[in-house]
Amino acid sequence: MKKEKLIVIGGDAAGMTAASKVRREHKDWEIIVYERSEYTSYSACGIPYFISGKVATYEELIVRTPKDFKKEYNIDAFTGHEVIKVDSSKKQVLVKDLKKETTFWESYDKLLIATGGKSFCPEVPHKDAEGIFGISTLRSGIKVAAYLKKYKPKTAVIIGGGYIGLEMAEALLLKGLKVSLVDRSEEIMNTLDPDMGALVHTTMKNLGVTIYLKEELKSFAVTDNRVTGVVTNKKTLPADIVILGMGVSPNTLFLQDSKIALSENGAVIVTKRQRTNIKNIWAAGDCALTTHLVSKQPFYIALGTVANKTGLVAGTNIAGKTAIFPGVVGTAVCKICVYEVARTGLLEKQIKKLGIDYTATMIKTKSRAGYYPGAKAIYVKLLAEKGTGKLLGGQIIGEEGAAKRIDVLATALTNKLTLQNIIDLDLSYAPPFSPVWDPVQVAARKLIKEL
Amino acid sequence: MKKEKLIVIGGDAAGMTAASKVRREHKDWEIIVYERSEYTSYSACGIPYFISGKVATYEELIVRTPKDFKKEYNIDAFTGHEVIKVDSSKKQVLVKDLKKETTFWESYDKLLIATGGKSFCPEVPHKDAEGIFGISTLRSGIKVAAYLKKYKPKTAVIIGGGYIGLEMAEALLLKGLKVSLVDRSEEIMNTLDPDMGALVHTTMKNLGVTIYLKEELKSFAVTDNRVTGVVTNKKTLPADIVILGMGVSPNTLFLQDSKIALSENGAVIVTKRQRTNIKNIWAAGDCALTTHLVSKQPFYIALGTVANKTGLVAGTNIAGKTAIFPGVVGTAVCKICVYEVARTGLLEKQIKKLGIDYTATMIKTKSRAGYYPGAKAIYVKLLAEKGTGKLLGGQIIGEEGAAKRIDVLATALTNKLTLQNIIDLDLSYAPPFSPVWDPVQVAARKLIKEL
Incomplete structure (x- = not known):
């Protein structure tokens, strides 16, 4: 294979996994990474623990710095550099040096888009005010920690009761803040069915979080462009700090004028080999679309595991070998206070939408033999297709x-x-x-009788 | 279906699961259970924890007493009754009332053999002396506890370094005894490959257990028919109490003159529906043979999970419905001190015997994200077939x-x-x-490169 020049846009999990894989396959290729922030290859999932203080310094979340990549992999990772345009016909990208505030075109033979995602926020007044934070990058985590230190906020409002929202609620409680949570759904954790979400709700409430359901963000109250409250369709909640936990959208605004095909939510559409519709351009991680193996439909999910795996698959294919990312089944887990909250597969609402005839059950049993000290309650919900008994979710x-x-x-x-x-x-x-x-078999035994 | 009379021999997991299942299907059948000991439906796996004191009373290990079975299921469970002969041509069993020391014939329409297993001991001098215990029944556990209380033994010798041997070693250490362990193999835990067994060895040694490997039991030293030592091919170890942990053999001596087919080790040979070679006779649990789904060969294993499952399958088929027990993959786990020790599939020595070309790897990584507090070392060994990459064991x-x-x-x-x-x-x-x-994926990623 001839010597090639690879440009990777985005220096976190997917991008750096791919870059490293390509380097292992080709010692002589030129590999350049442009990363908008100051950090490469960190664990975004660890940010709530850095903010709560469980993890002492943000440096612990960094796996490899640009210096490490240069030394260990001979990869040139430029931080503070944002790619603002891709010209696939000329095979070049427009790069902005954020420090120098200059731009330049850089050519590539092969290109990987691994720009990740950002915390979603609807277009409401004052959404860019100070004190409102998403938690999608290490930089955002560091900013939150600095804000807590500088302004010593007393009240926090979390908007959105998903994983990040709940993890951040717990982190801020641990920092001594009074925490409220607003969610527009009928129950928090909309990655769970409402009956399971209700269990998490009770836990959060007992922990001291005030939860407002079926309330929608309308705008932010601000003073001197600094947030002082969250305005919903029902009330204004005082807030010295606000955390956005309404999900993640792919960072692909810069691709809107390119010929690269995007999905409705802006995720890059890729093949099972992580290639885009344009030759020599791949995408991986939180900016790309994947497939749900149960619904067999396109699926967007922003998770570290998927970013690592799709990065590896992209890197392998870029290097000229063959690798396939078959898709996901929607597995996720988080720790909320003393609870482990885990899910996989489809929810009831998703199954209904697919028109599948299903049945569901929830059981409560013990995590250990009943007589063994320390046995805890454990709840298992299973969903299966009627007739076939095929598992659909848990x-x-x-x-x-x-x-x-x-x-x-x-x-x-x-494995169906x-x-x-x-x-x-x-x-x-x-x-x-x-x-x-x-416990999963106890649930299966109960559900099989109801098929 | 006409009203039938079912006799179940053995009143623990397999027998009582089957009996209860049959009762749920047929309210009018006559169901009689003969159980040699005084106890039904208990957790044999909990015995070491009862002996160590982690579980306060043996009653906690009992799920249902004969009285419960009568009341809840209208099942007549006779304890202290041993079946000593099966006459399948006349469809009757010879029952010994152990208390009254009388025998009687009882007829059946359908018969289930669920007599479990007993701790194996080779035919060496004084093997029946006082103070030598297997741990296969609740009665044996209660006897150990009573012996500890009465004689206050100071030194214990465990013969055999398998699950029960190690769990009992820990239990007796907790009771303040000086514990030695003798094993004739090159390493303890021969359900693991020796390299993994060595990790357990170190743990046990650090815990304070003295381990003698490649030493074989030759006889017991006794005074007044009470054990005082274990004589191996190399030395005599003083012992106030001895625990047999050399594996389990099926309790099927009473079947040797019957027409029921037994395997070489005496386990009852059954179909996937748990039926023996004789019409209207089934077998389940630790007395029966099963199939290993990886080696595809007959396999004997004495485990509570298998007993419960095969009991359910036997009960379903006895009741006239259809159920199949496909077999096992050899999964087992135990807690040794702070360690969780788990295994599944085939060992290197088993793979070699099958003539499969394989490769293996062992990795050490962390149980949590490296930066998250409390992350512990975890070791994963995987074995896979060369060429295909099919998993063989872990x-x-x-x-x-x-x-x-x-x-x-x-x-x-x-799922291969x-x-x-x-x-x-x-x-x-x-x-x-x-x-x-x-960690299992880290191991798979390493091993796949070595295929």
């Missing part, structure tokens, strides 16, 4: 054993297992770790 | 996250997944629960 909440137990259901979904298949699985058992029928 | 040891993580590999084995399939799995990730690449 949600698990518990003080222990929920997080890694969801992985059995994720593996089951990937039925409830009977799950009952037959040879899962591990010892009194400190599980009842003799694992 | 072993995981760690202070957390090993037990339930093995279940992903168990599910993968059942390759290493690439495992890498592609959408497993859950959040910093408190896992690195972004789950």
Whole structure:
């Protein structure tokens, strides 16, 4: 293969995984990374723990700095450089040096778009006021920490009760703030069915978070362009700091005039080899679209696991080998106070939308043998197709054993297992770790009778 | 279906699960259970925790007493009754009332053999002396507890370094005894490959257990028929109490003159519907043979999960419906001190015996994101077929996250997944629960390069 020049846009999980993979395959290629922020290759998922103080410094979240990449991989990662345009016909990108405030065109043979996502915020008045933060980049996390230190805010409002919203609610409670949460849905955690979300709701409430449901963000109250409140369709909540937890949108605004095909929400449409519709251009991570293996439909999800995997697949294909990213089943987990909250597959509302005839059940059992000290309550909800008994989704909440137990259901979904298949699985058992029928099997046994 | 009379031999997991299932299907059948000991339906796996004192009373290990079964299920469970002969041509069993020391014949329409297993001991001098205990029944557990109380033994010798041996070693250490362990193999835990067993060895040694490897039991030293030592081919170890942990053999001596087909080790040979070679006779639990889904060969394993599952399958078929037990992949887990020790699939020695060309790797990584407080070391060993990359087995040891993580590999084995399939799995990730690449995927990524 001839010597090529690869440009990677975005220096976090997907981009740097791909760049490193290409370097391992080709010692002589020129590899340039442009990263808008000051940081490369960090764990965005760790930000709430840095803010709460569980992780002492933000540096601990950084896996490799640009210096490390130069030394270990001979990769030139330029931070503070934003790509603002892609010209695929001339095979060049327009780069803005944010420090010098200059721009230049840089040519490529191969291009990877790995610009990630940003916290979504609707177009409401004062959305760019000081004190309103998304938590999608390390820079945003550092800014929140600095804001907490500088202004010592007393009241926080979280908008959106998803993973990031809840993790941040807990982090800010730990920092001593009074925390409210606003969500426009009927229940928080809309990645769970409402009956499971209600369990998380109770936990958050008991933790001290005030929750307002079915309330929609209308604007922000500000003084001197600094946030003082969140205005909903029902009231104004005082807020010294606001965290946006309404989901993530792909960072692809700069591609809107390019010929690269984007989905409705702006995610880059890619093949299973992570290639875009344009030859020699790939995309990976939170800026790209993927496929849901259960619904078999295009699916957008912003997760570190997917970013790493699609980055590796993109890198392999860019390097001239073959790799495929088959898609996801929608697995996610988070820690909310003492609870492990895990989910995979489809929700009831998604199944209904697909027109699949289904049945669902929720059971409460123990995380260990009932007599073994420390056994905790664990809730398992399963959803299966009527008739076939094929698993469609699962949600698990518990003080222990929920997080890694969801992985059995994720593996089951990937392999199209039925409830009977799950009952037959040879899962591990010892009194400190599980009842003799694992909770997922207890749920499967109950649901199979209702098919 | 006409009213039938079912006799179940053995009143623990398999027998009572089957009996209850039959009752749920047929309100009018006569169901009689004969159980040799005084107890029905208990958790044998909980015995070490009862002995250590973690579980305060043996009653906590009992799920249902004969009285409960009568009341809730209208099942007549006779304890202290041993079946000593099966006459399948006349469809009757010879029952011994152990209290009255009388025998009687009882007829059946359908018969289930669920007599479980007993701790294996080779035919050496004084093997029946006082103070030598297997741990296969609740009665044996209660006897150990009573012996500890009465004689206050100071030194214990465990013979055999498997699950029960190690769990009992820990239990007796907790009770303040000086504990030695003798094993004839090159390493303890022969359900693991020796390199993984060595990790457990170090833990046990650090815990204070003296371990003697490659030493074989030759006889017991006794005074007044009470054990005082264990004589090996190398030395005599003083012992006030001895625990047998050399594995389990099926309780099927009473079937040797029957026409029921037994395997070489005495396990009842059954179909996938748990039926023996004789019409109207089924077998389930630790007395029956099963199939290993990876080696595709007959396989004997004594585990509570399998007993419950095969009992349910037997009960369903006895009741006239259809159920199948496909087999096992050899999953097992135990807690040794702070370690979770888990395994599934085939070991290197088993793979070699099958003549499969394989490759193996072991990795050490963290149970959580490296920066998240409390991350612990976790070791994962994977074995895969050369060429195809099909997973053959996995072993995981760690202070957390090993037990339930093995279940992903168990599910993968059942579904014949390759290493690439495992890498592609959408497993859950959040910093408190896992690195972004789950440890099983880290191992798969390493091994796939070595195929």
